[in-house]
Amino acid sequence: xxxxxxxxxxxxxxxxxRANDNVTVKVEKGTxxxxxxxxxxxxxxxxxxxxxxxxxxSGTIRINEKEVNITDPNVATALGIGMVHQHFKLxxxxxxxxxxxxxxxxxxxxxxxxxxxxxxxxxxSELYGLNVEPNSLxxxxxVGMQQRVEILKMLYRNADILIFDEPTAVLTPQExxxxxxxxxxxxxxxxxxxxxxxxxxxxxxxADKCSVLRRGKYIGTVDVKDTDEEKMAEMMVGREVxxxxxxxxxxxGDVVLQIRNLNVxxxxxxxxxxxxxxxxxxxxxxxxxxxxxxxxxxxxxALTGMSPIESGQILLDGEDITHKSIKERCNLGMxxxxxxxxxxxLILDFPLKENFIIHEYNEAPFCKNMILQEKEIDKNAEVxxxxxxxxxxEGKDSLTRSMSGGNQQKAIVARxxxxxxxxxxxxxPTRGLDVGAIEYIHKRIIEERDKGKAxxxxxxxxxxxxxxxxxIAVIFDGCLNGVMDAKATNENELGLLMSGSLRKxxxxxxx
Amino acid sequence: xxxxxxxxxxxxxxxxxxxLLGVVILIASGHSPMILFNALLRGTFGINLTMGTxxxxxxxxxxxxxxxxxxxxxxxxxxxxxxxxxxxxAEGQVMVGGMASVVVAIMVPLPGVLHVIAxxxxxxxxxxxxxxxxxxxxxKFNVHEVVVCIMLNYxxxxxxxxxxxxxxxxxxxxxxxxxxxxxxxSDFLSGLTGNSRLNWGILIVIASVxxxxxxxxxxxxxxxLRATGFNKEGARYAGLKxxxxxxxxxxxxxxxxxLAGTIVALGVFNQGRTLAAFENxxxxxxxxxxxxxxxxxxxxxxxLLFGMLKVAQPIMQIAGVPKQIGEIISxxxxxxxxxxxxxxxxxxxxxxxxxxxxxxxxxx
Numbered sequence: 001x002x003x004x005x006x007x008x009x010x011x012x013x014x015x016x017x018r019a020n021d022n023v024t025v026k027v028e029k030g031t032x033x034x035x036x037x038x039x040x041x042x043x044x045x046x047x048x049x050x051x052x053x054x055x056x057x058s059g060t061i062r063i064n065e066k067e068v069n070i071t072d073p074n075v076a077t078a079l080g081i082g083m084v085h086q087h088f089k090l091x092x093x094x095x096x097x098x099x100x101x102x103x104x105x106x107x108x109x110x111x112x113x114x115x116x117x118x119x120x121x122x123x124x125s126e127l128y129g130l131n132v133e134p135n136s137l138x139x140x141x142x143v144g145m146q147q148r149v150e151i152l153k154m155l156y157r158n159a160d161i162l163i164f165d166e167p168t169a170v171l172t173p174q175e176x177x178x179x180x181x182x183x184x185x186x187x188x189x190x191x192x193x194x195x196x197x198x199x200x201x202x203x204x205x206x207a208d209k210c211s212v213l214r215r216g217k218y219i220g221t222v223d224v225k226d227t228d229e230e231k232m233a234e235m236m237v238g239r240e241v242x243x244x245x246x247x248x249x250x251x252x253g254d255v256v257l258q259i260r261n262l263n264v265x266x267x268x269x270x271x272x273x274x275x276x277x278x279x280x281x282x283x284x285x286x287x288x289x290x291x292x293x294x295x296x297x298x299x300x301x302a303l304t305g306m307s308p309i310e311s312g313q314i315l316l317d318g319e320d321i322t323h324k325s326i327k328e329r330c331n332l333g334m335x336x337x338x339x340x341x342x343x344x345x346l347i348l349d350f351p352l353k354e355n356f357i358i359h360e361y362n363e364a365p366f367c368k369n370m371i372l373q374e375k376e377i378d379k380n381a382e383v384x385x386x387x388x389x390x391x392x393x394e395g396k397d398s399l400t401r402s403m404s405g406g407n408q409q410k411a412i413v414a415r416x417x418x419x420x421x422x423x424x425x426x427x428x429p430t431r432g433l434d435v436g437a438i439e440y441i442h443k444r445i446i447e448e449r450d451k452g453k454a455x456x457x458x459x460x461x462x463x464x465x466x467x468x469x470x471x472i473a474v475i476f477d478g479c480l481n482g483v484m485d486a487k488a489t490n491e492n493e494l495g496l497l498m499s500g501s502l503r504k505x506x507x508x509x510x511x
Numbered sequence: 512x513x514x515x516x517x518x519x520x521x522x523x524x525x526x527x528x529x530x531l532l533g534v535v536i537l538i539a540s541g542h543s544p545m546i547l548f549n550a551l552l553r554g555t556f557g558i559n560l561t562m563g564t565x566x567x568x569x570x571x572x573x574x575x576x577x578x579x580x581x582x583x584x585x586x587x588x589x590x591x592x593x594x595x596x597x598x599x600x601a602e603g604q605v606m607v608g609g610m611a612s613v614v615v616a617i618m619v620p621l622p623g624v625l626h627v628i629a630x631x632x633x634x635x636x637x638x639x640x641x642x643x644x645x646x647x648x649x650x651k652f653n654v655h656e657v658v659v660c661i662m663l664n665y666x667x668x669x670x671x672x673x674x675x676x677x678x679x680x681x682x683x684x685x686x687x688x689x690x691x692x693x694x695x696x697s698d699f700l701s702g703l704t705g706n707s708r709l710n711w712g713i714l715i716v717i718a719s720v721x722x723x724x725x726x727x728x729x730x731x732x733x734x735x736l737r738a739t740g741f742n743k744e745g746a747r748y749a750g751l752k753x754x755x756x757x758x759x760x761x762x763x764x765x766x767x768x769x770l771a772g773t774i775v776a777l778g779v780f781n782q783g784r785t786l787a788a789f790e791n792x793x794x795x796x797x798x799x800x801x802x803x804x805x806x807x808x809x810x811x812x813x814x815l816l817f818g819m820l821k822v823a824q825p826i827m828q829i830a831g832v833p834k835q836i837g838e839i840i841s842x843x844x845x846x847x848x849x850x851x852x853x854x855x856x857x858x859x860x861x862x863x864x865x866x867x868x869x870x871x872x873x874x875x
Contacts, residue, residue: 018658135794204581282608287648304748305750306748325750326747326748326749326750327750327751327752330749330750343742343744344744344745344748345745345748346742346745347737347738347741347742347745348739348741349741350737350741354734358738358749358751359750360740361735362731362732362734362735366731367731370731370732371729371730371731371732372729372730372733374733
């Protein structure tokens with residue numbers, strides 16, 4: 001048995017914090033090795049060390065059984081290490097080929113030889129079943145395809161050791177399945193893969209071994225086939241984790257949100273939401289299930305006032321809010337955890353404490369006579385950070401941009417739930433979070449429900465929809481395709497409804 | 512981390528490297544490098560190394576007079592920038608501001624100190640109006656503010672020239688002198704600085720700097736402007752009035768620039784002038800705003816640096832350095848200050864390498 005990567009007794013200190021404490025990870029050649037840990041457990045630091053972005057404080061690294069000193073990413077590349085980052089590093093207006101050869105362009109008579117490069121890329125793409133068209137523009141291809149371009153970039157540079165940093169965070173369920181197949185294909189061809197993730201299901205599906213980190217410390221390595229998700233979750237979090245949401249039956253009250261025959265155009269100018277009607281009552285969670293791109297975003301944008309509607313009506317507590325502004329809806333008791341945390345949810349260049357007051361910055365107690373009340377702002381931030389366990393380098397004064405994705409998400413959830421609005425519209429609330437944080441956020445959503453708030457939750461994760469919701473509405477091609485009792489349905493039935501293979505009465509539109 | 516102290520050190524280092532390059536250029540073009548130091552010291556404080564004369568307060572006063580309007584245009588550009596807008600129209604706003612102040616000075620007789628207050632207000636308002644137009648077009652029709660601002664610079668210049676010529680008592684090139692009640696001249700400040708042209712405009716500058724800091728950092732209004740500037744979509748999601756913020760921000764930005772025109776007209780020339788070309792107060796303001804990192808103290812320091820370079824140039828010219836070389840030197844200093852970020856990276860790398868060497872020697 002030979003090892004492709006051996007990171008032995010790695011310790012990395014940053015000022016005031018030990019990010020990795022005596023961590024040992026050994027990856028066998030031709031296997032998929034998962035690296036599991038909560039947000040901020042030190043996975044990224046460890047991989048940055050392997051990729052030459054950081055130098056370890058102590059410890060040794062061996063690649064293909066030889067001790068190496070990886071001083072910068074160029075050394076890593078020369079050693080055959082490649083990394084697919086969570087946020088792709090592609091140029092939108094370049095073609096696939098141009099992106100892949102960037103930095104090592106083959107030339108012929110002093111000119112860039114894209115033709116032969118494209119041929120080589122096509123060949124690689126076929127070998128690994130990637131199906132990438134070398135001459136497409138990046139801006140024209142889907143996120144899943146873009147990720148494959150990143151994979152090709154590594155393969156083109158002859159990488160044998162591939163690091164995937166949370167590769168499924170941005171993918172749709174179908175794309176995730178495809179990626180799993182691709183990864184299996186890659187190891188079959190002799191590559192070794194290090195998979196950073198906190199999704200246990202995916203580890204179970206593809207990985208051979210799994211090493212677990214917790215708060216910088218190495219907990220252990222397990223054979224994936226000999227373990228189960230519960231066991232791995234326990235290793236990661238340090239206590240037993242419940243995967244099912246513990247909740248009592250809902251006691252639905254009055255209708256809080258009424259959506260009546262709503263039609264909304266999408267960015268391409270055609271109807272993205274068609275004749276959509278749905279009620280959400282106080283004290284219940286209605287989950288909206290659907291395959292990505294079936295009108296969920298358009299619906300949420302229309303409900304929250306972020307984009308105009310074509311026709312229809314939206315009522316909040318009986319009051320017509322169809323033409324009210326975002327602010328007015330907010331003041332009437334609507335909360336919104338947006339899908340895109342960077343674009344909408346946060347002002348990344350603000351310190352954390354300023355992000356917490358974005359809805360109430362000009363109201364007492366945060367503002368008196370137009371002057372910001374810094375003491376109140378600080379106090380509010382301390383309460384939210386404590387209550388929701390938002391972790392960051394400098395607490396309330398941390399630049400939001402510098403925080404990890406999971407903690408950014410927790411900050412938004414904290415802000416919106418803390419206001420306790422009577423209608424909470426929640427989109428992908430746990431995207432990118434580890435199981436511990438997911439458990440907590442689900443618990444808080446149920447608590448809001450039990451306080452008598454109405455909750456509309458949009459999620460692409462079927463498990464989440466099934467676990468948290470009391471009723472489940474399915475959206476397919478912009479239309480409502482059935483509303484089910486969460487206890488009386490299952491993944492299979494939902495899958496059929498989501499894909500349109502099964503039509504429920506009340507599915508108002510025909511193709 | 513000592514980030515504030517680091518920033519200051521890096522700024523000083525940048526100025527130092529810039530001056531060093533100036534010295535190299537002077538030597539390469541066959542001049543004594545002392546000319547540069549002499550010009551900077553003499554222009555700013557009146558200290559003449561070769562003649563051995565000491566501090567001359569008149570030079571200090573003139574240096575401040577040169578810095579005042581570009582600090583104001585720096586505030587103008589910085590304010591818009593904090594809201595995510597690029598106000599390249601400060602030039603035009605300066606001219607209409609100066610013109611409006613002179614119009615009120617000559618046409619609206621008011622008693623006592625009311626007169627000068629009305630003139631200053633007119634300058635700020637005219638600048639604000641000149642900023643309102645691109646702000647409105649941007650928020651309502653999504654016309655890029657840079658295009659509108661550039662066009663309004665020309666409109667501002669020719670419109671101001673036309674108004675100035677139409678005033679009673681004007682010649683082709685200038686208006687009559689404004690009445691004393693409208694002037695910002697100060698015998699007190701002038702006397703204090705050896706009869707320089709230092710005037711009450713300095714109070715306007717100080718008040719503007721404080722107001723800038725206060726609005727941006729301390730008020731809820733500043734909060735909403737900063738949010739809009741950093742992330743327009745995020746601000747919209749939170750229900751902030753993004754369109755209104757764009758307009759108000761451009762108006763406040765324009766008002767700062769208008770005041771720059773006011774203090775030049777009422778404090779330095781005491782009359783309105785027609786201009787054949789831009790005087791570059793607005794364009795200097797862009798560099799001052801950006802070099803000053805769009806924060807109040809930074810803009811004051813950057814404005815003073817620009818003022819220093821401005822007063823040093825003619826002195827270098829007298830010492831036989833061609834105007835062009837003088838300008839190359841000033842520009843290099845500005846360039847290095849603007850490259851602070853790059854300098855920071857280089858310093859970071861050197862520090863890292865040194866640390867590694869040290870660690871390496873320890874482990875061996």
